[in-house]
Amino acid sequence: MFQYQYTEIKPLTTAHLAQTMALLTLSIDELQQEIDAQLAKNPALEIIEERRCPACHKRLPPKGKCPICSKPSTEHPDEPVVFLSPREDFYQPSGATHQDVPEDQFSAAVEELPTYVLRQIAPELKENERIIAAYLLTHLDEDGLLSIPLIEAAQYFHVPMSTMKEIQTKIKKADPIGVGSCSTQEAMLIQLELISEQKSIPEYATEIITNGDHLASKRHYPDIAKKYNLPVKQIHDIVKFVGENLNPFPARSYWGNVRQPAPEAVQVYRQPDIIISYLNEDPENPLSVEIILPTFGTLQVNPLFKTSIKEADQEKVDDWKKDLDKASLFVKCIQQRYNTIQRLMQKLVVYQHDFILLGDKYMKPITRASLSEELSVHESTISRAVANKTIQLPNKKIIPLAGFFDRSLNVRSVLKEIIEQEKKPLSDAKLVQSLQARGYKVARRTIAKYRAMEGLLPAHLRQPNA
DNA sequence: CTATGGCACGGATT
């Protein structure tokens, strides 16, 4: 069934356990840093090159043939293949497949907004500026905000911050006004600026947004009013204006609940830890689950180091022995990490099969606790394994692995469907009934929350559908 | 009076 079983790891010392747990919570980027650090200070560790399958370029298991080419598992199309892969495959997706997949197709899902924006501003940019703009635009999060510090980009391209800011400003003025801003405030300020060219804007609006005071709830208005020495009514009006005219998340075309998707908690996803895709990008093939390795080769204890330790000076032997122990422990811990994640994914992928292939609507709620029981590991192990990881689905969307445990995603997605299909806008209470008819039992108040989560407007603000 | 958002409580989950 599964093509590539990782070897079970037997002995568990407390030190082993502690380090494994620490490593388990790390994302792939953090793990890479950790490995680099260990590699630098421990001479007993080394990385050896992998053997690759000449046809499909996938990493070969230590023994046997390539699981992809030599033994295609088309006999079991419903069962996922789980195997490990070096992260290189992520960067060279087309090189890693048998068929030629055009590169832009690979990133099509992610690049819709970026290319749209770039097309608008391209004419007014020089060639090198265009490259920088493209770089910035590929680092937008799902809300349309910049996911990297501007300085980082400036250093990367060796250009002064002033140039960087100029380019960013041009991006910000492009269609979803405010895209590429570093923060929600920045996005709103640029919107405010553009609006002010057409009509008048309330006094002090700029200051209030800069200080983030528009986020305050109503009972704090008196405090704010005092702060600016203005009547409460005016504060109220300004906040109302801000709410009606500005959009803190340029990529969303509407206001969600401002406090619900806490702006600073917006996650940035760059490198997925796990990739689920069809073998060789062909939907006819079974699914493959790649758990990305942070290294290009295999991390191992340097065998030369092992032998030479016998002939070493007596004084140094102690130190070397320590290094050796540390190294082998580290390698074991990392293997343990993969082992855990792999076992987790095997269960998860089978369980959420429909969700992975067919979308949000088919998400089956599952708790970490129940999974831990099935795998007979501690709950916290699952929690750690899921934490800080992202996963790329066959449709190229990258979501946090924790999304697999979303309790309400299926209901929310059905809710969205109902609203999309409704003729007249339905009130929350009516939506409760519609959902109940489809077998989902939810309270009225909860509908409101789900709407907010999905950024859907309340009934009286929605347009009647044709 | 109806629809919706805010706050807070309690149970489940981590």
Place this chain on the structure above:
DNA sequence: AATCCGTGCCATAG
């Protein structure tokens, strides 16, 4: 022990 999530109650807007 800390956090998350669904829900009930109440205030407020329309």
